[in-house]
Amino acid sequence: METTVINAAEFFAGIGLVRTALEPLGVNVVWANDIKEAKRDAYLANFPDAKDHFARSDIRNVKGEDLDKLPEIELATSSFPCIDLSLAGNRRGLVGDQSGMFWHFARVLEQMQDRPRPRVVLLENVHGFATSHGGKDLTEALERLSQLGYSLDVLAIDAKHFVPQSRPRMFIIGIMPADLPKNAHVGVPEISDVRPAWVTAIHKKHYEAFKMHYLDLPALPQGPSDLNAVIDREVPESAWWDDRRVKAFVDSLSDGQRIRFEALRKADQLSYRTAYRRTRQGVSMWELRRDAIAGCLRTTGGGSSKQALVELGHDREPRIRWMTPREYANLMGATDYKLLSGTPNQQLFGFGDAVVVDVVRWIGEHYLLPVLRPDTESEDE
Known part of the structure; x- marks a missing residue:
């Protein structure tokens, strides 16, 4: 009816x-x-x-x-x-x-x-x-x-x-x-x-x-329980960070974070983690989430508000990049949302500020x- x-x-x-x-x-x-x-x-x-x-x-x-x-x-x-x-x-x-x-x-x-x-x-x-x-x-x-x-x-x-x-x-x-x-x-x-x-x-x-x-x-x-369903598989290879930037990421990890990072890198399966940049005692550093889901998306007012995606496993070199607007859309349940307007940062802001x-x-x-x-x-x- x-x-x-x-x-x-x-x-x-x-x-x-x-x-x-x-x-x-x-x-x-x-x-x-x-x-x-x-x-x-x-x-x-x-x-x-x-x-x-x-x-x-x-x-x-x-x-x-x-x-x-x-x-x-x-x-x-x-x-x-x-x-x-x-x-x-x-x-x-x-x-x-x-x-x-x-x-x-x-x-x-x-x-x-x-x-x-x-x-x-x-x-x-x-x-x-x-x-x-x-x-x-x-x-x-x-x-x-x-x-x-x-x-x-x-x-x-x-x-x-x-x-x-x-x-x-x-x-x-x-x-x-x-x-x-x-x-x-x-x-x-x-x-x-x-x-x-x-x-x-x-x-x-x-x-x-x-x-x-x-x-x-x-x-x-x-x-x-993981990010597999939201990963943007169409991201160009150029979006992944170069060796210098990846090394800077790894070097910024605390001892505890590095232990977690290495355990995931050496694991038999490929997995994804999200990471935020934090300031601890005046020092900027990266932190991985303990679980395999994303942290709360935020409005992108600066670098520390954006989440990076980290690919680890099979004892390979890690791959890291910023999350994309499509991944933000997927994380907000808006899988069919059309990304037709605005810059990537405006799109990230819009999803970070939404329901x-x-x-x-x-x-x-x-x-x-x-x-x-x-x-x-x-x-x-």
């Missing part, structure tokens, strides 16, 4: 990976916004039909009446900037110039007058959101969303359950009370892989003060659709 589409607004849309995740589920993005021109261009290269509804502007200039002109929006997504909340950032929190954009997202929703507010909101950010300013920032954000009428749930999902990348993120899902499914619970959820102890503590602290709920969700999948497609699609399948289209499953069976 054909399902009625779900109209959505995509705040802080970036290169469009939320749309990539949800469009196959019947979500129709009728408005998208981002301030970065390069991200807009990448978005339009993959979704040309968005030309008429992609608003490239500072969200501070967006008003609720802009959304009132659109078809009724049932879902609003917001991957607002994390730089002020991240442990690797400046920790200014929601008073920061970047992460403080949350307040403008809430303002736009509040200003919607001619249309009902979206029935569901989905927010994504780093785990640091929960601890910023001793938890005060998260409390104020939950309070603001509650004032807008939403009942709230908090999830934590690491993308390693879907792709070979360690990328822990937290999600806040707000639902208008009239749309809460019958199986929604009030109180403190049990600890699970999507609600670890620190998430259940958030529910325990706030469920009586704010409108909060939780839904039962299935266990997360196991996830891949993992598989994670958002899982939330869509197991949470958003059962709320927004609760009869779909029973009708299809």
